[in-house]
Amino acid sequence: MMASVASAGRAVSGVAARATCGAGSLPVAGLATSAGPQLTVESMNQRVRGAAYAVRGAIVVRAGELEAKIRAGQGSELPFDDIIYCNIGNPQQLGQKPMTFSRQVLALLSCPTLMDDPRAAEIFAPDAIERARKYSAAIGTGGTGAYSHSQGVIGIREDVAAFISERDGFPCDPASLFLTDGASPAVKMMVQSLVAERDRDGLMIPIPQYPLYTASLAVEGGVAIPYFLDEDKGWGTTVEELERAFEEAKAGGKTTPRGLVVINPGNPTGSCMPADTVRDVTQFAADKGLVLMADEVYQENVWRDDTPFTSFKKAACELGLLDPERPNSGAPGPRGSLQLVSMHSVSKGFMGECGRRGGYMELCGFDKEVAMQLYKLASISLCSNIDGQVMVGLMSRPPRKGDASFESWTSERDGILASMRRRAAKLSAAFATMEGVSCAEPEGALYAFPRVELPQRAVEAAAAEGVAPDALYCMRLLEQTGIVVVPGSGFGQREGTFHFRTTILPSEDAIDAVIERMGAFHSAFLAEFK
Template sequence: MLLEERLSHLPRICKRIYRPIQALTHLMSTDAIQRAWQIVDQIPGRATGAYSHSQGVKGLRDTIAAGIEERDGFPANPDDIFMTDGASPAVHNMMQLLIRSENDGILCPIPQYPLYSASIDLHGGFLVPYYLDEATGWGLEIPELKKQLEAAKSKGINVRALVVINPGNPTGQVLGEENQRDIVEFCKQEGLVLLADEVYQENVYVPEKKFHSFKKVSRSMGYGENDITLVSFQSVSKGYHGECGKRGGYMEVTGFSAEVREQIYKVASVNLCSNISGQILASLVMSPPKVGDESYESFNAEKENILESLARRAKTLEDAFNKLEGVTCNKAEGAMYLFPQIRLSQKAIKAAGDANTAPDNFYCKRLLNATGVVVVPGSGFGQVPGTWHFRCTILPPEEKIPAIVTRLTEFHEKFMDEFRD
């Protein structure tokens, strides 16, 4: 349909919004214009101010399901997609559904993104911690899962789900496929819901690692739709796009009974629907330009430039941390963070106690006041007792990284000298 014909079918306010497209067609690729009209046609009333279906616009969920199917090589059902205002509300929704009382527990990684501990507390559940193994690059070990599961059961805790963050936040590791198979098998045997936080799936920086969704892994093991209960979370806030303020995301829910699915839908319906702009972005994240599209080359060049830059920033910071006295840092395989361990002197630990704060927080506040560089103490994420860490992002502009390294290095040397035992 020609532009003028399309405009003639739109309400007057929509004509004012879309009229500029006519003047800008020479600046836009044909596939971008076609995609825009396709999206407009899918939205109720052709306006982003309208409510949608509580799970999200059907056409956008179709697009996301097609993107999942292309990524994994296994079928995806748009009816399994629940659009949310970022991944966080999806996590809250699942915790609300899973937790019935303070005796219901959720296995959660330590260190972990505090959304999970906060959500478990909010809904009155019990966090069952399992410790990632720093010595093996923050590995997720099955014996540790079994140990913590049995310990929780001995306390009368009914463990209902396992949270896995892959790639990891704050630890930056990427799970190997064999490890993922073991995790799937563990959840199957123990009857646990697998909550797969996969929001950093595009952020993998080392050639020896590759992202595999837990759905793909479980299907490749021969487990079908009803053999394992799995919830996968995705967001527009991460990846190479980083549109965190747009609040777009979704969860793919598979393996639940019809009765449970009905309850998931009821919870989703409480807020009527997620915002339409976020829904649109989520569909675009899962259906980027393809080879042959007019915009593909420019899109792919920008995407690769961003990811390659993030990889360089991660390696520069990783190397810098490992040169500091008393600091060790595992390889940043993915996500957007490093989580180095810092060995503090007894003098520094005592000074922190005198200041009524944790030793890693003491270090981080001193760093902030001296340099303006913000890192987050590991005590905010959880860590093995007696160890101290901090989380550092790789997000500052690449040209500013050398100056940050210089400030960090100078501060650290002075701090270590000041608090040397």
């Protein structure tokens, strides 16, 4: 009778099992113990077990242990004083200040009585009070303490829609927007919906990629169809390579490509797609009937003036692949049709409000029935957090000229972006001077992704330890400098090449020291393994 449980990984004594089942609620000492625990790594969903997410993998776990040691005062024998987390785009963790205006609005919404408190008028900017009043009215009675509509507060979605239509020159329907806890739940919702048949339905994924995509696919049982970005051309995307990957996936007859993931500006590559590439890729997705999943969370992080951000939605509208009057509807465009999901987040850009978990996705080209299914899926989690939603509204509708906070907003924003640009250049320049390291200068996003030639003896040492060679490099970097980066193998890379991803986010005060420590480590590493 317990046989099917035993098949889930438990060794069950048949006699004990029968005795228990007959014994009703009487305790039968030791039975569960003899049977072993129900949930083990062997008996759990192996798709969960098989998923990898290196951005917070073994190296970060080790960093946490070292940090705990330091905080407990037991770090005196370590060759560094603190852990510097360059593994994740988490700007405020490395000292970036939040935007004053947006935090004032949040504080007022947390304590709504302050909006009418004369003492608060001395502390908060008048337009912050005004915006808090506006969102307070939009949210309704419950304020930030109540669940909202499953897609988010409509008044905030209206601000997002205005931002998108102003950005692209094409309309945006607030009903097509889902406010989400960061961009990650949007990705997971789309992957969950697209993988209808496990081990067959797949998404085309750039290599290197942000591992959220392969992890979500692994958990859902979808197939990752890799297409390679061209490192020699600054990690560019080419339609030829998309064609190759698409055709190869289909040729075997075992995989059905259903969607195409694009990350622009690129994570981890820091590459920015020229407008004509954006158009080519968009057309490719339409031609192949693929859902285009556009990760556009770094759209404010563009470091070169010759590659301004172009949204995939704008390209799709201009190409006639969406109805330019109603691009969010399921209606075809004049020259074809496309299904497009664009994701954005308050975690990146210049706000860097990672802890808020605010983001949105916009649906273009999906019919109402599909949208209703996504609404249901969102409903199961009730709604995204309201402070995160408010932050999305503030990102979408910053103070304007004439508003009291316009000057401070503008100067804070410009200061952060200019500093990021300086640090990106500084970091890649430093990598260029290191032996056996090459690094495209980041055109955008928050990362550098240098390539490192690892000595053969390092590769062998890694094999002996059972880890990837770049993982060995990164673990050594942590142990010797306290700097946490992510090995290229966590993002995917062409075989035989090794990389790591570092954020550009150490503060201007700290970045020289970070570079120096990285350089010294690198020389010592080469010396050790040469």
